[in-house]
Amino acid sequence: MxxxxxxxxxxxxxxxxxxxxxxxxxxxxxxxxxxxxxxxxxLPAAARVLVVYALARLFSAFVLAEVARFQEPSAWTPQDPGYADLLVLWDATWYRSIALDGYPDAVPLGADGDPVQSELAFYPLAPLLARLLVATGLPFAWAGSLVSLVAGAAAAVGVRALLHWALAARCTAGAARRGAWSAAVLLCVSPPSVVLQVPYTEGPALALLVAFLLLLQRQRYLPAGAVALALGLTRPVAVPLSAVVVVHLLLRARAGRRRGAVLSGREALRALVLLGCSGAAGLLWPAAAWLLTGRADAYTATMGAWRSGGEVVWLRPWWDVSQHVLGAVAGPALLVVAVVAYVAWLLGRRTAVLGADLRAWCLAYVGYLLLVLDPFTSLFRYLVLLFPLGALVGLHPRRRGALGALVLASLALQVVWTAWLWRFSPPADWPP
Missing domain, CATH: 1.20.5 (Single alpha-helices involved in coiled-coils or other helix-helix interfaces)
Structure with a gap:
């Protein structure tokens, strides 16, 4: 040589x-x-997730504190607001009102006789949990923040457990661990993850949704039904939840017929109870608002006060916004192409590792957003509930580089999201 x-x-x-x-x-x-x-x-996997969650929330707290330095005085904030003042912005003011004063006993009306924005549009579980802490003498800003922080921590740990359970049946043990880890990490650092430490409902809703999906996968139908009812008092996501239950039960019945194993009477009864609970979850708060006010459409009429046309219209807002942004033909065409591409991708081979239940959730939830949501800036926050898709990053051939790049990008976008949407510029601004 x-x-x-x-x-x-x-x-x-x-x-x-x-x-x-x-x-x-x-x-x-x-x-x-x-x-x-x-x-x-x-360290136990749950402990590692909690460490990442804590570091992510410290980062978010630093971002909020820095943004507070640039917050202009408004009806919501004093001259030099601090971190606690910034916690109670936007919808958090409505939750504070619910926690401190409860709900109105009639639908508030404007001068024209139409319903106006009020607490009736907001679900009760998260603010009532904060109310328990307020009763101990804790200010609402910290009480509501603590509810979100604890629920968000439970959600992050649950995401890792749920995705590990789902992937372990279809992947190697190492791939299941990597996918579950990436889903939990990306949830912790996602751009709108600031809502996991402000008095919003995303934290409790995430924790309950993860618990529901995990119980459903383990076929523990009665506890899943109870969780579905609690989720029905947290956020309006019962419709996609019911769709997931229907898909789950149909697939289980088909698998049972192939094996020649029919559900026992007791198991069939539990499945029916679960189906009934998931359906009833969507009616709980509208029914409660009816009882509170004596008006059958109290919830839907109040929700209409937040919409541009004064009422909830299915699907049309997406169509109109696409035309406004991209043109009368190109806008709707691109919207249809995007929806079809998403459905095709989610039903394809690469996402099959998630399993039928999680794929059904990701499909049903997006379909629900398309049907009932006005496509504005709050959409970024709503997409946090699509957390199962984060597992696919851990299964990428270049998973380490992909996960690291996404974490850095998410943290950078979190700064943008907080400075752009959470900071309020009077007299009016886009909501987070």
Whole structure:
């Protein structure tokens, strides 16, 4: 073998010039890093998720505190607001009103006799939990924030458990761990994850949704039904939830027929109870608002006060906005192409590892948003509930680079999201 050339000798020279002390220091540094990595990997998976969640929330707190320096005085904030003042912005003011004063006993009407914006549009579970803490003397800003923080932590841990359970049946053990880890991490650092520490409903809703899907996958139908009812008092997502239950039960019945195994009478009764609970969950709060006010359409009429036309119209807002932004033909055409592409991708081979239940949720939830939502800036926050898709990053061939890049991009976009949408610019601004 020939001797190394001059270029090789020049590159190796600095290493030889390092003295024994430097080399020993480098070895100790490598060993210290390896020991730290081993200690990290020996932690329970839930503990590692909680560490990431805590660091992500500290980052969000820093961003909120910095944004507070640029918040202009308004009806919601004083001259020099601090972190706590910024917690109670936007919908958090409605939740504070519910926690402190409850709901109105009649539908508030404007001068023209039409319903106006009021607390009746907001679901009760999260503010009532905060009310329990307020009763101990804790200010609402911190009480509501604590509810969201604890629920968000439970959701992050539950996401890892849910995705690990779902992927383990279809992937290797290592792939299941990686996919579950990436889903939990991306949930913690997602751009709108700031809502997991402000008095909003995303934290409790995420925790309950994860619990429901995990119980459903394990075929524990009665506890899943109870969780569905609680979720029906948190956010209006019972319609896609019912669709997931229907898909789950149909697929289980078909699988049972193929194996020649029919559901027992007791199991069939539990399935019917689950189906009934998931359907009833969507009626709980509208019915409660009816009882509170004596008006049957109290909830839907109040929700219409937030819509541009004064009423909830299915699908039409997406069509109109697409035409306004991209033109009368190109807008709707691109909207249809995007929806078809999403459905085709989610039903394709690459997402099959998620399983039928999680894919059904991701399809049904997007379909629900298309039907009932006005496509404005709050959409970014609503998409947090599509957390199962984060698992696909961990299954990417270049998973380490992909996950790291997405984490950095998410943190950067979190700064943009908070400064753009959470900061209120009077007299009116786009909501988060």
């Amino acid at each position: 020939s001797a190394p050339g001059p270029a090789v000798r020049r590159a190796a020279a600095p290493e030889r010039s390092a003295g024994p002390g430097v080399r020993r220091w480098r070895v100790r540094q490598r060993w210290a890093g390896q020991r730290l990595l081993l200690r990290w990997l020996r």
